[in-house]
Amino acid sequence: MSLFRIFISQLAEIENMSTSKKVITREEWEKKLNEVKIRKEDMNKLVMNFLVTEGYVEAAERFKMESGTEHIDLATITDRMAVKKAVQCGNVEDAIEKVNDLNPEILDTNPQLFFHLQQQRLIELIRNGKVEEALEFAQEELAPRGEENQSFLEELERTVALLAFEDVNNCPVGELLDISQRLKTASEVNAAILTSQSHEKDPKLPSLLKMLIWAQNQLDEKAAYPRINDLSTAVLEDPAV
Amino acid sequence: MPTSSSASTPAATANRPEFLISYLKSEQQGEVKLKTLREVKNQIIGNRTKKISYIKLGAVPKIVEILASAHDSDLSILVQSAATIGSFACGVDAGVKAVLDSGAFPHLIRLLSHSDDKVVDAGARSLKMIFQSKLAPKYDFHKDENMTFLLSLLNSENENVTELGASIITHSCETSGEQKALCEAGTLRRLVMLLEGSLNQREASLDSLAAIIKNNPEVISKFVGLDSGRALKSVTELMKDRYPRTRLLASVCLIVIGRTSPCYLQDIGLRTKLIMLLIELLEEPGRVGDEVPFALAGLIADNEDLQKLAFEVNALDKLCNFLHRDMILAKQLEGLLLAIAELCSRLEICRERFLSLQALKLVTSTLTHDCAEVRTAACICMQSVTRSVKNLSAGHFLTDTMVTPLVQLLHGPPISLQVAALKTISNVVVNFTNRKSIFIQCGGLKELVQLSKSMDSTLRLNSVWALRNLMFLTENSNKERILLELTASTLTSLICDPEPFVQEQALALVRNLVDGGINSIEHVFIEGGVVVNAVGRQVRSASKSEVCIQGMYVFSNISTGSELHKEAVMHQLLPEADGGAQSVIMKFLQCSDNQLRVATIWCVVNLTYPGSPGSSARVTRLRDYGIISQVKSMVNDPCLDAKVVIVHVLKSIHHSSCIISVLRTIIQHVVLQFRVKTVLEQCTVFSDAAA
CATH class of the missing domain: 1.20.58 (Methane Monooxygenase Hydroxylase; Chain G, domain 1)
Incomplete structure (x- = not known):
């Protein structure tokens, strides 16, 4: 975070100096960057945070051995990933059972997530052509949720509409059958499990990069300086003067 | 269209509650029992309807029995039965009752000392669910062994167990004696430490801190003095937390402190921040968004300075904007209406703004909402808005669209809703235009008279109050209609009501009746003067001066009449x-x-x-x-x-x-x-x- 603070203070400094764009050479820039100290442990924690949140169990384990960075119980990541994977593969019932084993509170206190999982189950039944089962399921399990909440009812209606079309892939609600719907549901479950474990649902690294881009954009208005355009290589590119 | 499959599979029948429940008999094999338990658990989690049907079939006592008879080494059975019991207790009152009635409590407590973490987790979670319900038994903090046990929970290494400890406090701590006992046992310090813990611990701790310090200046000053002010500082810091629920709970703590000990909430910057934060949190989905308006209402209640501050940061506009949205859930709507009610309760500038935002129509439409709490909140909101004397006297509130639903609400139940509607009507019918007949024509008068005969004294009080205001400065023809509907004998018995506050309003009603010249005065002399005699009796015998004051004004008004009237007053006095x-x-x-x-x-x-x-x-x-x-x-x-x-x-x-x-x-x-x-x-x- 100190990198960000330096950016901001430089920003203020430049703002005070003049209205015309200041040019900062690569030399000056690198000198300034060298003055910024970042602790190795902080870097490691960021990496670990990313691995754990995104669910890279093995990588996290190896990283722990190599760097000695602490993390939450790895078993919980494995469980969480199993749930996520089950939803991604369309085994929603299996996913629900796994979540309930992990912590029964998650679905009991999160009606929206529970509804979305049940909705996904319905979608899978329709995808597999189990029409009668789908109807029965919608009636038994989903209709009562719709009575409790108006927005659920609307979503339910949209989902059941899938049954009305010959060619589901070209119908107005066809996107429900898309793989992206599974991914959406999967990431919702993933986030809920993370929250229940008092863990943040998003890794910190992407927001740090967002801040970098934001700060660069701010600085662009005041100065020309070596910029990072490609985040994956993080190469400093010479200012266009 | 996808091809249709065969009819419901045998598996579907096997999963029916009626069928599954027969497998819960304790003589079943362990494997079958475990499988059934899991199946039941997975069916009921998140599913109210399923919970209720299982409860009706008597599943809860059977599962409690399984838990009670399970051996300490039957880890899976212990975990699954505890989790199932916990789910029954989550969100369904009938479930909590069934769980408590079947004696699950001591068995769940027993799990807390189990050597396996998963078993402890399951027990603690289920107990937490029970303590989140209003139906849970109150925990007696005055018993030494109970306090020791509670402290052991709070000091536990297990997160779920510490959260359970905090939930017990949140649920059971009510009296100042309990607050003092908890404070002296050192729970404040431990809870403040838990603020540094995980997200869940932090939220549980904030909740119970609010319960311990609420309305108790002594405990508040202890809390504020903890670690030379660091405890208060941590709570204030949490207002900036990244989790919305944490921010809300921290604000609630500060609101609780500020209401009882305003000196700690003097800083105008902090006050403004608090209001801004609550307004910002209104946008949050789920529980946070639902609870925020209540917190905001609590913050500004009876505090004109804070109401002004809230108005200055556009709180009213934001609240009213929400009313325009579709699909707003009952709980949040109730809170929004109550928050608007508080904002408009004293400041005319707020009422003016409210009316200019065209919000009256929206609030009026919520008078017919499905949920009784929302209807009550709508009444309370209108009660505040209709205090605007300027608009009141112009008769802006006495319209068909507004009066008809209000009159409908008088049918009740619940009584609280009827009372709220009566109070609003009392405001609305005070006006100086000749539009009172609108109220009478839509059946309002009939309802008021009916309620004035109610067994419930609050209903009598408020209906007579409304009649009194309806009678205020109205033309003689309306007075006749009111009296005809009410009858002299009902009026007489209201004057002699057992409750002094009803007597007072009944006399005030008569005072308005006889205000307005000889014709008006004549009304109390009908039927052999039963009314005037009753007034005289009350004035001579009442002990409450409020009653005598209204009685004397009745006589004062009567003695503006003819010679006969004056003599009648002399006779009475x-x-x-x-x-x-x-x-x-x-x-x-x-x-x-x-x-x-x-x-x-x-x-x-x-x-x-x-x-x-x-x-x-x-x-x-x-x-x-x-x-x-x-x-x-x-x-x-x-x-x-x-x-x-x-x-x-x-x-x-x-x-x-x-x-x-x-x-x-x-x-x-x-x-x-x-x-x-x-x-x-x-x-x-x-x-x-x-x-």
Whole structure:
């Protein structure tokens, strides 16, 4: 975070100096960057945070051995990933059972997530052509949720509409059958499990990069300086003067 | 269209509750039992309807039995049965009841000391669910062993167990004695430490901190002094937390502190931040968004400064904007209406803004909402808005669209809703235009009269109050209609109601009835004068001065009438045979209640008004009873000197909002003095004439 603070203070400094764009050479820039100290442990924690949140169990384990960075119980990541994977593969019932084993509170206190999982189950039944089962399921399990909440009812209606079309892939609600719907549901479950474990649902690294881009954009208005355009290589590119 | 499959599979039948429940018998094999338990658990989690059908089938006692008879080494059975019991207790009152009735409590407690973490987790989670319900038994903090146990929970290494400890406090800590006991046992310090813990611990801890310090200045000052102010600082810091729920709970803690000990919430910056934060949190989905408006309402309740501040940061506009949204859930809607009600409760500028935002229509439409709590909140909101005297007197609120749903609500139940509707109606019907007939025509009068005969005294009070306001400055034809509907005998029994506050309103109703000339006065003399006799009886016998004040105003109004009317008042107020009995007039003139003295003097003024032929005789009779000399002595009464009163009252001013009541007191005294002089002047006229 100190990198960000330096950016901001430089920003203020430049703002005070003049209205015309200041040019900062690569030399000056690198000198300034060298003055910024970042602790190795902080870097490691960021990496670990990313691995754990995104669910890279093995990588996290190896990283722990190599760097000695602490993390939450790895078993919980494995469980969480199993749930996520089950939803991604369309085994929603299996996913629900796994979540309930992990912590029964998650679905009991999160009606929206529970509804979305049940909705996904319905979608899978329709995808597999189990029409009668789908109807029965919608009636038994989903209709009562719709009575409790108006927005659920609307979503339910949209989902059941899938049954009305010959060619589901070209119908107005066809996107429900898309793989992206599974991914959406999967990431919702993933986030809920993370929250229940008092863990943040998003890794910190992407927001740090967002801040970098934001700060660069701010600085662009005041100065020309070596910029990072490609985040994956993080190469400093010479200012266009 | 996808091809259709075969009818429901045998597996679907096997999963029916009726079927599964037969497998829960304790003689079943372990494997089957475990599988069934899991199946039931997975069916009921998140599913209210399923929970209720299993509860009806008697599943809960069976599962509790499994838990009770499970061996300590049956880890899976212990975990699954505890989790299932916990889910039954989550979100369904009938479930909590079933769990408690079947004696699950001690078995779940037993799990907390199990050696396996997963078993402890399951037990703690289920107990937490139970303690989140209102139906959970109250935990007795005054028992030493209970306090020790609670501390062991709070000090546990297991997160779920510490959260359970906090939930017990949140659920059970109510009295100041309990708060003190918890404070002395050192829970505050431990809870403040938990603020540093995980997200869940932090939220549980904030919740229970609020419960321990609520309305208790002593405990608050202990809390604020903890670690030289660091505890308060941590809570304040949490207002900036990244989790919305944490931010809300931290604000609630500060609101609780500020309401009881305003000195800790003086900083204008902090106050503004608090209001801004709550407004921002309104946008949050789920529980946070639902609870925020209630917190906001709590913050600004009865505090004009904070209401002004909230208005300045556009709180009213934001709240009203929400009313425009579709699909707003009942809970949040209720809160929004209550928050708007608080904002408009005192400041006319808020009411003006509310009306200019066209929000009245939206609130009116919520009067017919499905949920009784929302309807009640809508009434309370309208009650605040209709305090706008300017709009009230212009008759802006007395419209069909507004009155009809309000009258509908009078049918009840619940009583709280009926009372809220009555209070709003009381405001609405006070107006000076001739639109009161709108209210009468849409059946409102009938309903009010019906409720004035209710068994519930609050309903009687508020319905009579509404009738009183309906009667206020209305034309004689309306008075006739009201009286016809109410009947003299009902009015008489209301005057003699067992509850003094109903008597007071009934007399005030009569006071408005007889205000407006001879025709109006005649109304209390119908049916052999039952009404006027009842008023007389109350004035002579009532012990509450509020009742006597209204009674004396009734007589004061009657004595503006004809010679007959004045004589009737004399008859009621002076004892027939002068056997040394004291007149009530004398009693009231000597009493310490300023308002009662004013009302009485008014009455004497009207009785002795020189334009009437019998006035001279009445002055003589009043003099015989020593009343005139009593009035004379009041001129020199030092406590009636306006200057003295002003000095005396000014000394007692601490707060700007007292000004109104100060002014009222001063005016009363000035009026009283003025009236005393009028009586004496009138009496002098007669003495002169006599001489």
